[in-house]
Amino acid sequence: MGCLIAHRMQQSELPSTLVHHHQEPIRKIVVDGPTEAHLEALPLHTLAHGSIKRLLITTKAGQVENALALARPYLTKGAVVASTANGMGFEKAAQNSIPDHTFHRAISTAGAFRVSANRVRIVSSGITRIGRPGASLSSPQWFKDSLQYLSGWQWASNIEQAIAGKFSINCIINPLTAVLSCRNGELLDRGEAKAELKALCEETEPALIALGLWSEEEDLLATVVSVCQSTAQNNSSMLQDTMAGRPTEVEFLNGELLRRATSLGISLPLNSTLLHSLR
Numbered sequence: 001m002g003c004l005i006a007h008r009m010q011q012s013e014l015p016s017t018l019v020h021h022h023q024e025p026i027r028k029i030v031v032d033g034p035t036e037a038h039l040e041a042l043p044l045h046t047l048a049h050g051s052i053k054r055l056l057i058t059t060k061a062g063q064v065e066n067a068l069a070l071a072r073p074y075l076t077k078g079a080v081v082a083s084t085a086n087g088m089g090f091e092k093a094a095q096n097s098i099p100d101h102t103f104h105r106a107i108s109t110a111g112a113f114r115v116s117a118n119r120v121r122i123v124s125s126g127i128t129r130i131g132r133p134g135a136s137l138s139s140p141q142w143f144k145d146s147l148q149y150l151s152g153w154q155w156a157s158n159i160e161q162a163i164a165g166k167f168s169i170n171c172i173i174n175p176l177t178a179v180l181s182c183r184n185g186e187l188l189d190r191g192e193a194k195a196e197l198k199a200l201c202e203e204t205e206p207a208l209i210a211l212g213l214w215s216e217e218e219d220l221l222a223t224v225v226s227v228c229q230s231t232a233q234n235n236s237s238m239l240q241d242t243m244a245g246r247p248t249e250v251e252f253l254n255g256e257l258l259r260r261a262t263s264l265g266i267s268l269p270l271n272s273t274l275l276h277s278l279r
């Protein structure tokens with residue numbers, strides 16, 4: 001995600017620096033998109049303390065807190081910080097690691113994945129909504145000066161809605177594709193997968209509604225089916241993580257859903273089984 005955004009900023013001639021948490025610079029990252037491009041990533045420690053005015057953190061949900069703690073000395077007073085991570089349940093810890101700064105969320109339908117250590121493939125640039133949870137502000141000046149120039153980027157005065165919508169869909173597609181080891185589209189093509197998809201939606205939708213994360217007017221199964229169709233060839237991010245032996249974001253999806261549902265006395269056995277098999 002970091003390379004996708006850095007690439008888009010480079011194309012739009014918006015000044016940006018791609019920074020990573022390792023010791024040495026990466027001189028050449030190849031970005032495969034409609035055209036091939038190259039990026040360079042600098043180690044965070046080579047920047048001057050107090051020099052970052054705007055920071056987009058593009059780690060997985062479980063790494064946001066640690067990445068922010070590393071970045072904190074490099075932020076200017078009043079710096080704007082945003083995370084592109086999916087899922088829920090990491091926001092409080094993230095905000096606590098940068099008490100003097102405001103934490104934003106960016107929710108994206110983009111698709112990019114690492115083909116190898118220094119090669120990234122962009123599948124789609126998608127739509128990215130960014131906003132400040134808990135504050136319904138109109139588009140701030142820093143957004144108008146920068147990210148507004150990236151096509152597909154929008155200011156969201158109600159970012160919670162975008163977070164909840166993506167969370168709900170990811171709670172269904174991601175664990176099922178990871179456990180069944182199939183592409184998103186195969187959830188619809190394989191009979192037993194389709195039955196599991198339907199059963200998981202039936203269990204999850206009332207809990208999401210009770211938690212205020214999904215609207216009664218929307219049909220979760222129909223929405224999920226439509227996302228599976230439009231991303232049929234994708235390996236979901238959770239399947240990519242299990243295939244690469246990386247930790248998944250399941251704790252911030254089904255894990256967080258189960259914690260919230262339990263607090264309302266709702267039990268979700270299918271979600272619980274998926275969580276335990278992916279932990």
Ligand SMILES: NC(=O)C1=CN([C@@H]2O[C@H](COP(=O)(O)OP(=O)(O)OC[C@H]3O[C@@H](n4cnc5c(N)ncnc54)[C@H](OP(=O)(O)O)[C@@H]3O)[C@@H](O)[C@H]2O)C=CC1
Nearest residue numbers: 001021058059060061063066067084085086108110111112
């Ligand atoms: N990829 C996509 O198309 C989309 C991704 N997202 C979301 O964006 C987030 C990032 O996804 P994605 O880019 O695919 O994930 P990746 O795992 O590909 O990249 C995460 C990056 O974070 C780095 N990292 C890990 N730990 C730390 C740390 N403690 N401090 C600083 N950097 C760290 C990793 O470096 P290293 O591996 O070297 O440790 C890696 O470069 C996820 O939450 C994902 O769900 C949302 C929409 C689309």
Ligand SMILES: CC(C)(CO)C(=O)C(=O)O
Nearest residue numbers: 173231234235236237238
């Ligand atoms: C929508 C979906 C399932 C697309 O692959 C996704 O967001 C992910 O893989 O994390």
